[in-house]
Amino acid sequence: MAEISAEDRADLSAAQGMSATTKRATVPALEKILYEPLPVLDHGFIRVIDYMGDDAAIVQAARVSYGKGTRQASQDEGLIRYLMRHRHTSPFEMCEIKLHVKLPMFIARQWIRHRTANVNEYSARYSILDKEFYVPAEDQLAVQSSTNNQGRGEAISREDAVTILELMRRDAAQAFNSYEYLINADGEGAPLDADRPALARELARIGLPLSTYTQWYWKTDLHNLFHFMALRADSHAQYEIRVYADIIRDIAEKWVPLASKAFEDYRLHGTELSKQALEVVRRRLRGESVEREGSGLSIREWRELEALLNG
Amino acid sequence: MAEISAEDRADLSAAQGMSATTKRATVPALEKILYEPLPVLDHGFIRVIDYMGDDAAIVQAARVSYGKGTRQASQDEGLIRYLMRHRHTSPFEMCEIKLHVKLPMFIARQWIRHRTANVNEYSARYSILDKEFYVPAEDQLAVQSSTNNQGRGEAISREDAVTILELMRRDAAQAFNSYEYLINADGEGAPLDADRPALARELARIGLPLSTYTQWYWKTDLHNLFHFMALRADSHAQYEIRVYADIIRDIAEKWVPLASKAFEDYRLHGTELSKQALEVVRRRLRGESVEREGSGLSIREWRELEALLNG
Amino acid sequence: MAEISAEDRADLSAAQGMSATTKRATVPALEKILYEPLPVLDHGFIRVIDYMGDDAAIVQAARVSYGKGTRQASQDEGLIRYLMRHRHTSPFEMCEIKLHVKLPMFIARQWIRHRTANVNEYSARYSILDKEFYVPAEDQLAVQSSTNNQGRGEAISREDAVTILELMRRDAAQAFNSYEYLINADGEGAPLDADRPALARELARIGLPLSTYTQWYWKTDLHNLFHFMALRADSHAQYEIRVYADIIRDIAEKWVPLASKAFEDYRLHGTELSKQALEVVRRRLRGESVEREGSGLSIREWRELEALLNG
């Protein structure tokens, strides 16, 4: 379940009670979940903090570019699909969203690689980290894949899983105990034991595991949000970031339903064919029987093309 | 006077009549001028189309980073000034603004150099440009500066100004006449003269002058807006972009008054001292008489330091 | 023909005569054309000024990421093709190139939209522009396309072309005459007519046409260079930027032949299929006869898919 502090909980109620009048583009479906923590993993969440624009804002920006010509001709949905299809990405950049995300640090390290975004992260140099670390659900434990060098293979037996999870919990608990000993401070920063020094927080935290939760405000435009989703909702992405990407897909669907649908159709569930793969498809459609030899495809590409075309 | 098309004028009235309820951060002072064209130069304008965040959003983001420690201690204004002073720029990136700008192309070419922004520009490949070009006001005509290699020196006499402005108007008018002849189209794209070909718009426009007006949607975050203001409201910037930067300063003041004040105090009206200049100041404050020789300052730097310290 | 100034010509000879010993990755095929202006359009050129990395540098960076596992297994070419196919873009960012480009301003305005690059452009506020403007070759004149709202349709008759080109040359010549009159300066900046004022250069240039040549140093990484090529070598790009993109393709082929080949196969000559288009292909390959109705494709998409599959 998503866990936010009592303090944040109070802020949340206050924020949700606020209401103002605006002439800006407003999306009722997104307003409904504004500030609400959407749970991810064992302690994480995503909250929508603010947004700018909607489907109509994409159209509006495109029409500045394409001028009067498009005004009558195109309906909004058609125009948005056209833009997505032809990778005319700049109108999608005219929408912006700000999220509050709580996530394990090893996921934060993948996430931050998306450079075209604004970030304010909780600083463990200033502040004390909560004792919260990610432990995988039992059914998420799997062996190293033998075919995919970076992924997971088959599941681990219940028995082995129990041992593994115990080990994980024990080590994390010990690291947090040491952390509390080293910073020698309660939640307000007062010493627990006045006879011991309080190690600087920037040093005390270096023994904490990568599974420790952090949080940040993260703000990006819709084009880069789609790019994030394309990479992180992909089956090659690590499960623990994929679940965040899935929540973001739900958010985008509420926020910009037309653009989201276009993204799903043209990007997420679409595919790319190389020059050689396209040639194989063309020849087959002409009724030719095509062999891999001489197709220009590697064995792996051939296999992947087969899988793709057989759906 | 700001000129927007009849069509845009209709959109404007519609937009200004819109009103929705939102839980997002809302700034009444900015809502008042939303969508309203603020005139710049002879035909240009800036319109605020949308915004995200306010002064409180900067504080909110900073407090994610600095955690509980800052909650009671710092008042909002103090925290914002602290952030500006120490160039902690990321909380300012949490605010975003979207402007609709009409501007001459030679200014657009300077403006676009600010890369951290989103842009949708009117496309003269798709659409027909309006017959609008910038002509300087008479009192803006000046000779090439003899001291500043890129700027303007003393004013040009009324008599010479008249000749110059006539020349400018004549050439621009001729270029637009040729443009209309080449595209051979009325406002709706129908041929004016069915017996002549309509040259592709992407070619017909290449003879138009750099003073031709274009327009775009431009979206950026507050940190980069400040950076734009710092460079373009500066006395070294060309007058014709400075007047846009000045309007943006007014907008920022309405939008984020605390951050704007901090920016003006620490950046715009603040100064930088080199290691050598700082040493000169220190020695003078100790009562020493300091000569340029041996100070490590060039003649120009010395002169500029004198001017700075004498106010 | 590519035209560079006498001064630049002297620099060029000097640079080409230079020779140093380095332990850095070096590409003999690119060294051969270093500094040499490659002609584009009537007065433009591209010169390679510097480069960092080669095909092996891409592999080297990828192997930092993927570690020992890839060391023996993958041959360089296979790894580069794998990276391109799976859009693992960061290793391509490890190569960098710096170009000196001379180009008409209306092309510069398209080019500069590629934000992830470094640019130093000739400043017409400081310096005097040469009297050089682009005039299309006769066979490049075409009417506005009736199917593609932004492009060219059929060619213009020789007779009409002559009229058009005359008009273009006349207007540009007049604009340059006015420019010279206004700046009232010879090549060294000395007044031509001591009795007239010299209008500030930043104002004098605003009447010059968009066809005026400018020049810049432009530096980018290989990933972004490929992105530039993908957008600008495309048939939807304006001819006048496409010819620059084509030269850059030649340069990339000399510089990083393996990566270039992969780019051409997977990106430039590859294709994308939407979810719906992929389903049409699958059904056809299973022997079904598929109609557009119910396929989820628009009329235009259907037509484009037909064209694509028929090759």
Next chain:
Amino acid sequence: MAEISAEDRADLSAAQGMSATTKRATVPALEKILYEPLPVLDHGFIRVIDYMGDDAAIVQAARVSYGKGTRQASQDEGLIRYLMRHRHTSPFEMCEIKLHVKLPMFIARQWIRHRTANVNEYSARYSILDKEFYVPAEDQLAVQSSTNNQGRGEAISREDAVTILELMRRDAAQAFNSYEYLINADGEGAPLDADRPALARELARIGLPLSTYTQWYWKTDLHNLFHFMALRADSHAQYEIRVYADIIRDIAEKWVPLASKAFEDYRLHGTELSKQALEVVRRRLRGESVEREGSGLSIREWRELEALLNG
């Protein structure tokens, strides 16, 4: 001491033995240390892998912008100092450097916040991490600062330090033991114990401490390198990243001595004065005695200004 693997050691010798002839800008002082690991902290290093440009390349780019006017007038050093002083940053972007860095993950998380850079990091999803973690030197242990909320205060006694370091080593050793148990693989990826499953690497690594070493290729331009140095060589930066920034300063001094000197004088050892602080200085230089009350400076600002002016 810098530790690189036997494999990398072999590559290093090979690379250092390589030698090619190039017409590119070459910097002998940097060639001397190319590929050589420069030790940082207990197991980290920085290696220069490649570079583009030198001091002359900055001048060359600036002269494209400012044209002929600057050719004779300015000497290189003067021009570079002028550019730095006036924050004309684009010519500095024309130089590029590529580093191979080995660093603890908690430092990597600070470093990666510099977005305008290219990165390829070692992937713990693909590959097995070495058993290397950072342990502070005894004299680096310090208590949380009571004045600076994010920094270190006074040193910790030898006796307490011994306890702390033992704790740190014990926890890290245990985490690495668990890691090895979980991945159940030797250096080549073969199982240690065939009867146990090998947990997917992407999961096994989440219990490792933030002090674990990682490595990456990192490439950036000189302007952004200076920005990195300005922020990370600053006394407010954490010691463990400051030592990397200091090595980078040494590298920059070898690479671009004129630009480095200008950076040190105008940025690193220069200062900024707010509008109010400047006014205080002016009044004092006029012989006035100025009190904080009414100066517009906060108590902290006043104290910092005193400290600054007293040197």
